[in-house]
Amino acid sequence: MAKLIAQLRFIAGALALAVLVAVAAPTSAPAQVNPTTSAVKEQQLLNALQGGAISGRVSIPDQKSGNLIQPGGRDWRQFHEVTLVWIGAIAILGMVALLAIFYFWRGPVRIEAGRSGRTMLRFNGFERFVHWLTATCFIVLGLTGLNITFGKRLLLPVMGPEAFATWSEYAKLVHNYLSFGFTIGVILMFLMWISVNFPNATDAEWIKRGGGIVGKDHPPASKFNAGQKLLYWLVMLGATAMIVSGYMLMFPFYGGMTLANIELATVFHGVVAMLFVAMILAHIYLGTLGMEGAFEAMGEGTVDVNWAKQHHSLWVEEEMNRGASDPKAMARPAE
Amino acid sequence: MARMKFLCDADRCIECNACVTACKNEHEVPWGINRRRVVTLNDGKPGERSVSMACMHCTDAPCAAVCPTNVFYTTADAIVLHSKDLCIGCGYCFYACPFGAPQYPKVGNFGSRGKMDKCTFCAGGPEADNSKEEYEKYGANRLAEGKLPLCAEMCSTKSLLAGDGDVIAQIYKERVSKRGYGSGAWGWQTAYRENIAI
Numbered sequence: 242m243a244k245l246i247a248q249l250r251f252i253a254g255a256l257a258l259a260v261l262v263a264v265a266a267p268t269s270a271p272a273q274v275n276p277t278t279s280a281v282k283e284q285q286l287l288n289a290l291q292g293g294a295i296s297g298r299v300s301i302p303d304q305k306s307g308n309l310i311q312p313g314g315r316d317w318r319q320f321h322e323v324t325l326v327w328i329g330a331i332a333i334l335g336m337v338a339l340l341a342i343f344y345f346w347r348g349p350v351r352i353e354a355g356r357s358g359r360t361m362l363r364f365n366g367f368e369r370f371v372h373w374l375t376a377t378c379f380i381v382l383g384l385t386g387l388n389i390t391f392g393k394r395l396l397l398p399v400m401g402p403e404a405f406a407t408w409s410e411y412a413k414l415v416h417n418y419l420s421f422g423f424t425i426g427v428i429l430m431f432l433m434w435i436s437v438n439f440p441n442a443t444d445a446e447w448i449k450r451g452g453g454i455v456g457k458d459h460p461p462a463s464k465f466n467a468g469q470k471l472l473y474w475l476v477m478l479g480a481t482a483m484i485v486s487g488y489m490l491m492f493p494f495y496g497g498m499t500l501a502n503i504e505l506a507t508v509f510h511g512v513v514a515m516l517f518v519a520m521i522l523a524h525i526y527l528g529t530l531g532m533e534g535a536f537e538a539m540g541e542g543t544v545d546v547n548w549a550k551q552h553h554s555l556w557v558e559e560e561m562n563r564g565a566s567d568p569k570a571m572a573r574p575a576e
Numbered sequence: 577m578a579r580m581k582f583l584c585d586a587d588r589c590i591e592c593n594a595c596v597t598a599c600k601n602e603h604e605v606p607w608g609i610n611r612r613r614v615v616t617l618n619d620g621k622p623g624e625r626s627v628s629m630a631c632m633h634c635t636d637a638p639c640a641a642v643c644p645t646n647v648f649y650t651t652a653d654a655i656v657l658h659s660k661d662l663c664i665g666c667g668y669c670f671y672a673c674p675f676g677a678p679q680y681p682k683v684g685n686f687g688s689r690g691k692m693d694k695c696t697f698c699a700g701g702p703e704a705d706n707s708k709e710e711y712e713k714y715g716a717n718r719l720a721e722g723k724l725p726l727c728a729e730m731c732s733t734k735s736l737l738a739g740d741g742d743v744i745a746q747i748y749k750e751r752v753s754k755r756g757y758g759s760g761a762w763g764w765q766t767a768y769r770e771n772i773a774i
Binding site: 280281298305310388389390405409413492495 | 608617626666
């Protein structure tokens with residue numbers, strides 16, 4: 242009897258266990274495995290990422306090699322080989338053409354009262370040093386930079402591949418290292434001239450009267466007129482853009498920079514550079530060919546008093562008033 | 577002449593990285609440079625696939641288009657090669673390349689990347705075939721010896737195929753039709769503006 246009960250208990254237990262197992266784990270017959278159902282597909286990823294890079298894991302130290310396909314490079318190529326070339330050609334050649342037309346139509350701005358023979362100090366030695374430091378760096382940076390975009394189109398056919406490669410390699414090094422001189426120059430220029438470059442009521446008047454470049458009118462201006470102040474602020478903005486994007490390119494992938502960031506930096510660097518060069522061409526024109534007596538200001542540092550009265554009447558008054566109490570700043574006769 | 581291409585059958589790649597190692601060894605590629613690498617997509621997730629990627633030797637190559645000193649040239653086999661003598665190390669080819677193929681021996685701070693290095697499809701460079709100069713700059717020139725790229729030749733699962741584009745496309749098509757699935761010829765759309773119709 243006891244044996245029977247034990248057997249029954251065993252059967253009941255086995256049944257219970259079977260039921261339990263059946264409930265807990267519903268049997269699943271292994272279905273036909275289709276490896277593609279969940280495989281990553283290139284086209285799906287490209288569509289999903291909308292131009293972003295397809296990236297994964299790599300087992301080598303260079304983690305940026307985890308980018309399998311980055312279609313953004315194609316847009317960058319289009320920009321660099323087509324868009325930038327056109328922007329540069331139009332901005333620079335356009336500015337040269339405009340200045341040439343202006344020169345033949347308007348001619349240089351003369352000193353109307355003629356030279357007085359008396360000169361006054363306009364830019365001291367330090368100001369001239371900072372200006373020419375920045376200017377020299379800018380010209381070299383500009384030419385070596387333009388070489389990257391236009392060199393292979395203009396110089397390579399003339400120089401031949403070996404000479405052009407050697408020149409370009411040195412140009413690249415010079416471009417990288419002169420950036421420091423340019424940066425120092427721009428910072429000094431910012432500090433040195435900011436106090437006389439804030440816009441005021443005189444500037445509104447100056448702009449309203451066309452600045453005297455187009456007509457024969459000569460609205461009053463302090464040390465810098467509205468046009469020069471505009472140049473100052475545009476140089477500061479442009480230089481900041483160039484310096485920031487330039488140093489990003491000089492230290493690539495530093496501080497978590499991605500390839501997309503670097504591509505954007507080159508776009509920014511290129512476009513601003515072309516416009517900057519065009520703007521400085523206009524500045525060079527006005528400081529040399531375009532205006533009689535203007536170059537001396539940055540050349541020897543002194544200008545003719547009649548030139549100063551014509552272009553910067555308020556500045557002359559300020560200097561004269563200052564000169565009354567400070568004999569060193571007084572207008573001095575030409576030697 | 578054949579139109580040389582690479583094709584990585586991602587459904588066969590087991591991420592053994594032997595192609596990477598073989599390439600480095602065959603060409604004595606300097607430390608830090610990987611002409612070929614294996615990228616694992618969806619790592620650890622369902623549908624994970626690994627793809628071995630190097631220079632795809634693009635039709636109308638972006639690197640060649642953006643190079644400021646025009647160092648690139650395309651061989652009769654449509655292999656994209658470059659001259660290290662003319663390279664100025666500006667890094668533009670890396671910015672334009674859709675596959676991250678160009679490599680540089682140095683990090684690149686202060687513009688000191690050094691001469692660009694990339695996969696040559698085991699076809700050397702502009703120097704005389706199998707000369708000492710060619711080997712030092714670009715590695716072995718297996719094509720000149722009548723051999724195909726080593727990475728594909730020694731791939732244990734024959735995932736990586738290299739050779740005439742029509743031939744390897746045919747091999748891939750046959751595989752796909754036989755096994756019933758295929759995750760596609762990675763990079764072909766981008767590199768050659770064409771895909772393998774399956």
